[in-house]
Amino acid sequence: MKENQMTLEILTGEVVNYLQKLAYSDSRISQYRSAWQKVAVFMRDNDLQYYNASVGEAFIYHLIGTRGYDNLDRWEKTIIQCANVLTEFLETRTVKFRRNQKFRELLGSIGKTMLSYIDYKKSYGISRETVEEYKSNLRRLLNYLNDHGITELNSINQLFLLNYANQMGFFTPYTRHRNLSIVKGYLRYIYDQGLAEIDCSRLLPKDKYVKQPKLPSTYSQKEVKALLAAIDRSSPKGKRDYAMVLITARLGLRASDVCNLTFENILWEKNLIVLYQQKTKSGIELPLLTEIGEAIIDYLKYGRPSSNVPFIFLHVTPPYDRLNRSTLHSIVCFYLRRADIHYEKERKHGPHALRHSLAGVLLEKKTPLPVISEVLGHKNTESTRIYLRIDMNSLRQCALEVPPVSRSFYERGSGR
CATH class of the missing domain: 1.10.443.10 (Intergrase catalytic core)
Structure with missing residues (x-):
């Protein structure tokens, strides 16, 4: 599915008009403009003519480098938020009111394969909310990999996946089910792409989650x-x-x-x-x-x-x-x-x-x-x-x- 794209000049102009309709203050809009100038410099340096979601994500990774989100300065987090506003408006024509928006980074060589998998799922038209869900769940796997010193895909084995699934037992059954489902799809993807020698999706413990129907809650x-x-x-x-x-x-x-x-x-x-x-x-x-x-x-x-x-x-x-x-x-x-x-x-x-x-x-x-x-x-x-x-x-x-x-x-x- 082709991504929405637009020249940065036209896009920022439309976003400013939208924010003015929402009665954003001039100082707040000026803060947005200042952040977007950094996006413009990034696009100019990389000879990019049109802005799309992938460009926005590439800019954010360029900004944070190898650091984690929690290690960024406050002004850097603000720039990330302003860049996300461009992407959100480009895809939805709206900007949701929020006080804080966190960027879920997927760093390192394994993180890049996770981003590649998310791009693959995007081609099927999954929603923005689903994309964030995939990032959140894959980030959990990436953190667990980092905590156990695993930096190569071929180092993932059955014992590791068994321990990973066991520690998910502290979550609700549905959260565990969604996480293992997304991880299984990712493991299958890296095998199909030739990035892993073994199809580890077959080694992941089977999830026996069954959605139990509940009585609808009602009021008299x-x-x-x-x-x-x-x-x-x-x-x-x-x-x-x-x-x-x-x-x-x-x-x-x-x-x-x-x-x-x-x-x-x-x-x-x-x-x-x-x-x-x-x-x-x-x-x-x-x-x-x-x-x-x-x-x-x-x-x-x-x-x-x-x-x-x-x-x-x-x-x-x-x-x-x-x-x-x-x-x-x-x-x-x-x-x-x-x-x-x-x-x-x-x-x-x-x-x-x-x-x-x-x-x-x-x-x-x-x-x-x-x-x-x-x-x-x-x-x-x-x-x-x-x-x-x-x-x-x-x-x-x-x-x-x-x-x-x-x-x-x-x-x-x-x-x-």
Whole structure:
């Protein structure tokens, strides 16, 4: 898959325009420009005409050399962050609001083969988040290799892999499963590329992880009502939070889709919310309920900061960028605590639990499964069947009566 690329001059100009829309200060933008000048020098020295993700990564490795990220000066970490902003905007046309962004370095000859493997996976179109997951997991393997003095791929043997897998036992089963899966793919790659003499992926201990289905976490209609009532709508933040939580609770939209809502998604004349879901990439149409429409209007008129950014829900302080799903998760948790709604360790307490709760309400109302699937934006009803396990009334109807046991059965057991 061909990487997105652009001349550095045009790219930085577009990024500056975007940051200005988010109300970034002139001093902060000047800091970005100063860092990008170092990128420009690097590209000029290496006769590079276009900037892309690979150029950004090469620049960062040029900057840090053989040092680790934690050993860099503060100004160097700032330059890395500014370079990552270029790459992120080039690939997503947005810049996520963050206070710190760490660069996961993969150094040395083995680190280069890991980067090569990640580039290979990129050719299949994996997301930016998945790329970071691969870097994080391979970094864990690289650290373990360094701690045991292994600097050559052919020094990896079965005993080493067994010990590596054993020390992963301290992590959660899923974390261990993901790490070993990524490591196995990497080991297979270096063998296929002729970088290793033995296919060590066959020596890695088998992972017996089985994903256990869990009951969806739900909240009663009374609890959802108390959650909404706990939001103080007198402030701009409260107006924003109320509208976002209300959309999640009434329509069951995923947190990422709520945060990505734009003005184009609201069809006021038709009373519809129309969008393409970030997770499934499929379209969905949902009714613009009166209470939701009124909450959005209240926020737009009296709470939303002045900004040309197309997203509806923004941060209350500069930079006025869209919120991300983790922020919405924190919002829901905050008001659950304020409403004095207790949640057990097993019960989830984020926006997705409100989505589950909506499904539970629809089941109580005997809504057909295909209709629930359409409301939740599932591609097929198989994804919706999991909610059948929380429909206790219907499950009780399926229960079979236990036949009476004759007295002679107990008498046989006592030896009579």
